[in-house]
Amino acid sequence: MQGWVAAGVMLMFAWCASDATATGRPELVVPSDPDIVLERLPRGYAGLARPVSPDQPLERVNEMLSAAARTGDARLVTRAGRLVSGLPPQQPEVMKAQAYIAQYQHDFPTALRWLDAAVGADPRDGGARLARSQLHLVMGRLDLARSDCISLVVGIDSGRGQVCLAALALRRGNFNDAMRLTGRWLEQAPSQDPLRLHVLAMRAETAARAGAADTDEWMRQSLAFARGDVRALVPYARYLRKVGRERDAVSLIGQAPGSDSLQLQAALAAWSARLPDAAALSRSIESRYRFARTLGVVPELRDEAEFLLLVKGDAAGALQLAQRNFLTQRDHEDVRILLRSAAAAGRTDTLAPLRRWAASQGLDLPPASGDGP
């Protein structure tokens, strides 16, 4: 009896079983030109190879996390995670580094626990509060994000408080407020303030969502401030795609060092513009997703959903991924991909949880094709 059950279950899968682990090998090449460039590295990458100073491991952790934020290279985060795991966890800076590492790995509850601990250790730690408010925004808890923003503005750090409120205003779709707050901060803050890229990117994103005529200018300012930084490149490429300038998006990404997010933007742009390399880029993305799953890694669900929806025309598959993504991530783009895939799949009946959540947070949902909050 049991043998038949087992055999039946496995035969059911037999028809669909694919050879997921046997990977084809690319060709071996021995270059003839000694100066041919094999790989473009993100800025400052090579400096991270030098030995870690035993008395300053946290400095190296922060260098790695900064480089990871600039480049989207996950190996830097996991290496930083290894280093930070050996440090005393009661140090606030270690807590914040741990929070960042957990957030990067989409383990939001753990990230929140670390930030709660950092705020608990020093309630006047403006950096930890701002980081926690941003995390609440990603998780769709706008009320909790607001609470941190108010604490910042009222008595801890009014500069960070403005940034915090601007992000909240942007999330709520109050574009004028977001522009006013970011504009004021950009005028008042020192030109080399570490938050400047964050605020410039937010200002550009606000312009893009508001459909402002000066969006290009803000995007370029953001990019000029941090050339080659994925935090400036990805939103700009996404904006260019949205306004139908896919070729500009491809050329923007062309010379940047390799990154999953940028490659996806290039593939989506090439596909929409029907460029000659669209099919190759699409195959490459597909193969990377498949390979990641073979390795036991879940790819970024929102990105994969957009890829399925736009390139593969698989609205049902995209909806499934967008729904899974929405369980943990409820930022603007997470909501948009859920709305778009549900509309494309003709399954707007599945949006009840989204509507309930939006109502609880006082958010208006945009139409599937629109922008809004």
Place this chain on the structure above:
Amino acid sequence: MKMLLPVVLALLPTLVQAHTLSVSHLEVEVAKDGVLDVGLDLAVRDLALTLPLDANGDDQVTWRELRAVRPQLEDLVLEKLVVESGTGACQLSPRLLATRQYEDGMYAHLALSARCPSMTGLRVRYGLFFQLDPQHRVVMTVRKGETVTTTIGREGSSDLALVVTDARSVADFVREGFHHVLIGYDHLAFLISLVLPATLLHQRPTAWRRPSRLHPILTQVLGLVTAFTAAHSITLTLAALGWVTPSSRLVEIAIAASVSLAALNNLRPFVTRRLWLVAFAFGLVHGFGFAGALGELGLPSHNRLLSLLAFNGGVEMGQLAVVALVLPVLLLVRHRDWYAALVVPVASAAIAAMGAFWLISRL
């Protein structure tokens, strides 16, 4: 302020990034003359974080720069890659440095030859980058003639070993499945927890009835074993084919919890009816555990399904062997007062304690 920089900047809500993992590719081919051809592909980015590869600091790696670090690269590989036979270590000799372009970037390819004292009991052990990067993965492929076996190695299984002398036959997979049950103390503990009171029937919580007829006992045991088998077959198949990839740590924790819960249910029954449902639910978890063992063996690409069936068959045979050994003894002693009063509670308490210990140590 400086310390806050990465955290604050990285938590921008619109910028959660996709994840490029660090991966290496290791291929071992058993050549006709008995020499092993070993090919190792290492991401240039991983090397740039390990060796002084970008010598001029221009954020570009050229072929000239890669060739310049070849001695250090070879030292690194020879230190962390071990090929050994049953009678001693094999002599690894680097042969060629080349490049390979994968989807996620450029890789340096180092080809090596391995001369071994004998060609029996050959094993390959890979240990690069795990100490620096806990998420590093290695895709290990062994080729012998038409037979290709691929295994994914990760930290925690960094002492990776592949049998490269002979392709595994279907019988090998049956044997491995059988063996895994017998050495899998947590699976055994769970199984024994289920079977221990199976010769008794619940009368009321904490009280047992001893049926005089065999039929209800055998029905109960058959139901439990069938439910457990069906469930673990499902998850073993899903995981082995790469359709579901749960965290091995969570699976191990859940298995330990299942052992404790099953044993506690004998002491203070909270489920007295439809025990097969419990066996089924926990069987799903144990199936992922079996998949971990199968993953370490690696499924050959040419007959994956048959090998999977064989491994699962071996697991079942192992379970049936345990039941066949234990059940007659339990049937014999079920009418003794000390069995229900002493053996069942003491053995269950011991198993529950072991499960709790495993649970804590795996957290």
